[in-house]
Amino acid sequence: MIEAFARRTAGLVLVTLGAVIPVVAYTRLDAWDAELAGQADPSSTGPGEILLSGVGIWLIIGTGLWWHRHRTTMWPIWARWAAFPGLFLAVFTCLSIAEKRNAPVALAIGPGLIAVSWALSEAVRLVMTRPVTDGLIASRLxxxxxxxxxxxxxxxxxxxxxxxxxxxxxxxxxxxxxxxxxxxxxxxxxxxxxxxxxxxxxxxxxxxxxxxxxxxxxxxxxxxxxxxxxxxxxxxxxxxxxxxxxxxxxxxxxxxxxxxxxxxxxxxxSGVRRTNALTRTQRHAGVHYRTDYRPYRLIPVAGFLVMPLVALSGMALALATGSTEWQEQFYVVDGVVNPWNVAILAVTSIGFLYVLHRLVVKSFLSFMEGQNYIEAYPEPPARAKTGTVPGSGKRKKKR
Missing domain, CATH: 2.30.29 (PH-domain like)
Known part of the structure; x- marks a missing residue:
């Protein structure tokens, strides 16, 4: 239990580093670009504000890490997604500096940042899965x-x-x-x-x-x-x-x-329907219960249902950060919010979250349970044959 907690903590630290380093690099590159252009005030946007502006992305990534808290093979993938927004901005800025400011050294910074982000994602893989100790085996990882x-x-x-x-x-x-x-x-x-x-x-x-x-x-x-x-x-x-x-x-x-x-x-x-109960498209395509099929149609439904909660969170962040831009975006006038707006958003959020649980979360969990089942049983199963292993010359042993 302690080892699993330590591995997850180390993995989260590395994922966070992978997300923060490109953002910090972007702010420094942006300041360098302004300096080369001769601007006195290079930028008013700091790393903290950029990270807060991407709170929706970090929420998605955090949810993904929680969902795959036992699936250590997915953590490096989420680490790369966490690094992608800052990495995209930083690499784009490097290309812009190299082209407009005649600074070819910027072309080396972009690949370097990509290499660092990739190395951090591989480090996540190592701390989560290696070495294979008794504590790791005793965990659910x-x-x-x-x-x-x-x-x-x-x-x-x-x-x-x-x-x-x-x-x-x-x-x-x-x-x-x-x-x-x-x-x-x-x-x-x-x-x-x-x-x-x-x-x-x-x-x-x-x-x-x-x-x-x-x-x-x-x-x-x-x-x-x-x-x-x-x-x-x-x-x-x-x-x-x-x-x-x-x-x-x-x-x-x-x-x-x-x-x-x-x-x-x-x-x-498994939740599988008989052939005569399938639609014509499902019979010909055979994708409805394929092992790599995922119900992506639930994503826009979930996005719509969390919009009131996002607006409510945006109001809270606008007040907490004091950002003028955010206050204009989320209808916070001179640091004051309309209590009726808060009440309406709060009630709507609660109702939409209930609908989200019923229509999206429960549906997805039921679907994934069926997916796990059909991965194990590809057809109505018969007892596995026993005998000689092909090419081994040895007979199997009971567990």
Whole structure:
């Protein structure tokens, strides 16, 4: 618990640094640009005011970090998004200085800032996931491991084992497959003696799952048997023991479900409709329940529903900072707000937040629960076959 808290704290510090450094660099570059232009008062905008003006962005990033508080593989991505606004302004200013002020040294500052931001995001990855200690394994933080010779990544989460990015490193959620602890029949380290092919099924949105294949070259591999799938995942020396140790520790107290799921029960749990209940578009596209599908249509609805709260927060920030520009924008006249405006916004915010919870939050949570389910069960599952592991010459062992 203490180690997980320390890792999250260190990660938050690095994310904050990644967001603040480009903003500070932008203000310095802006002052340099004004100095080269011969202006006496370079700029009246400081780093603090710029950061406060982006409070909406930081709120989104903070929400994303909270949502992915266990998904350590997402923290570097959020760190890059946090750095992007300041980085965009700083790099644009560098290009402007180099072109208008004939200062080619500015061209080196932009790539340097990009390199620093990228290094900080990679540092977030390291402090959150390495080294793999007993404290990290005992926590609920996700532990990612590289897979030998593949684009895929093996992630030991607190409740499941996930193999993601079978087709793309850029889009990790595409074709993700999972084995929850209650469905894990066995996991063992084997030695593959000849090259073989592992075939997995990925949910397509239709009753027939998509088949994905990847080559398993000779060497160490993890043979994983679950209720709905059997995997052979190539790993490197030194990684296999850490994966086994993490899986055994996190799945030790979970009761294995030995029963098979009937088709009707599977559909009820996953929320998947029968083929004849799908629309024509869904039948042909097969995207409604794809493992990388996300209901982005909820974003504009959520944005509209939080507008009264944003306006109310803007009033409070305008009073707190004393910014004339903000006071004009949020109808704060001479440092005084109309109490009726505050009352109307407060009542509207409460009502809209209730609607937000009912229409967006609950809907999204229910959707993600179904997504986690179909990642583990790509079709009405039959009991996984047992026997010899392809290319290993060894039989599997029970957990």
């Amino acid at each position: 996700e532990i990612p491991f590289r897979v030998r010779g593949l684009k895929a990544r093996l992630c030991v989460q607190h409740d499941r084992l996930v193999l993601d990015s079978l087709t793309s490193r850029r889009k990790r959620s595409r074709d993700a497959i999972a084995v929850p602890w209650q469905a894990l029949r066995s996991i063992e380290l084997v030695d593959v003696e000849q090259e073989t092919v592992c075939r997995v099924l990925v949910f397509s949105g239709l009753p027939e799952a998509n088949a994905r294949e990847f080559d398993v070259t000779p060497g160490p591999a993890l043979h994983i048997v679950g209720t709905a799938r059997e995997l052979l995942v190539p790993v490197t020396h030194g990684v296999e023991r850490a994966v086994l140790r993490a899986v055994e520790a996190r799945s030790a107290d979970v009761e294995v479900d030995e029963g098979e799921l009937a088709e009707d029960e599977w559909r009820r749990k």
